Amino acid sequence: xxxxxxxxxxxxxxxxxxxxxxxxxxxxxxxxxxxxxxxxxxxxxxxxxxxxxxxxxxxxxxxxxxxxxxxxxxxxxxxxxxxxxxxxxxxxxxxxxxxxxxxxxxxxxxxxxxxxxxxxxxxxxxxxxxxxxxxxxxxxxxxxxxxxxxxxxxxxxxxxxxxxxxxxxxxxxxxxxxxxxxxxxxxxxxxxxxxxxxxxxxxxxxxxxxxxxxxxxxxxxxxxxxxxxxxxxxxxxxxxxxx
Numbered sequence: 001x002x003x004x005x006x007x008x009x010x011x012x013x014x015x016x017x018x019x020x021x022x023x024x025x026x027x028x029x030x031x032x033x034x035x036x037x038x039x040x041x042x043x044x045x046x047x048x049x050x051x052x053x054x055x056x057x058x059x060x061x062x063x064x065x066x067x068x069x070x071x072x073x074x075x076x077x078x079x080x081x082x083x084x085x086x087x088x089x090x091x092x093x094x095x096x097x098x099x100x101x102x103x104x105x106x107x108x109x110x111x112x113x114x115x116x117x118x119x120x121x122x123x124x125x126x127x128x129x130x131x132x133x134x135x136x137x138x139x140x141x142x143x144x145x146x147x148x149x150x151x152x153x154x155x156x157x158x159x160x161x162x163x164x165x166x167x168x169x170x171x172x173x174x175x176x177x178x179x180x181x182x183x184x185x186x187x188x189x190x191x192x193x194x195x196x197x198x199x200x201x202x203x204x205x206x207x208x209x210x211x212x213x214x215x216x217x218x219x220x221x222x223x224x225x226x227x228x229x230x231x232x233x234x235x236x237x238x239x240x241x242x243x
Contacts, residue, residue: 030114
C-alpha cells in the first residue's frame with residue numbers, strides 16, 4: 001500500500017490519486033465495485049485468473065476502447081444534464097450531489113473494500129450512482145439494471161454507507177429526449193453480505209500466495225449464481241451494451 005493512500009485511511013474515507021498510475025496502484029490493495037462480480041464467479045474461471053494476475057502484477061487486461069473513451073468525453077455533458085434536472089427518475093438533492101471527477105477512491109472502514117462511484121450524494125440518507133453506456137431505447141424497465149450492475153452499485157452502497165443507489169444510462173445513438181435514463185437500485189443486504197464474504201475470502205487467499213488456479217478453486221464456495229434475466233418480447237428490445 002503506497003504511503004499517501006495509507007495515510008488517507010479513515011472510516012468511509014476518500015483518497016485522491018495523483019494520477020492514473022497512483023489510482024491503479026491504490027486499487028490493487030482493494031476489492032473494488034467493478035471487480036466484485038468477477039470475484040463472485042459471474043464471468044467464469046478465466047476472468048478470475050486474469051484478475052489474480054492483475055492484482056499481483058498491476059497490469060490490467062482491459063485498457064479501454066473507443067466506446068469507453070467516448071463515454072469519458074461525454075461525462076461533462078452528462079453531469080450538466082443531471083445538474084439541470086433533465087434526467088427523469090433521478091431523485092437527488094442537487095445541492096449536495098457531486099460528480100466523482102479525478103477518480104476519487106472511496107474506501108470502507110476495513111481498509112480492503114473500495115469503489116469509485118460516478119455520482120455521490122452526501123446529504124440525508126445518501127446515494128451512490130454509476131453511469132453506464134448502453135442501449136436503452138425500447139427496453140422494459142424491469143430488465144434494467146442487470147444483475148452484475150446491481151452487484152456493482154450495491155458494493156458502492158456498502159463501501160460508502162449509502163442507503164440508496166442508482167444507474168444513469170446513456171445511449172449515444174438515441175433521440176435527444178431518450179439520451180439519458182435513470183434506474184434505481186435497491187440496497188440488498190443479503191447480497192451485500194454474500195459479496196463481503198467472497199471479497200474477504202479472496203483477499204485472504206491472495207495474501208496467502210495462492211496461484212491463479214488455486215484462487216479459482218477457493219472462490220467456488222463463494223460463487224453467486226446470476227439469475228436468469230426476464231426476456232423482453234421479440235422485437236421489442238435489444239440486449240444492453242455496457243462497457
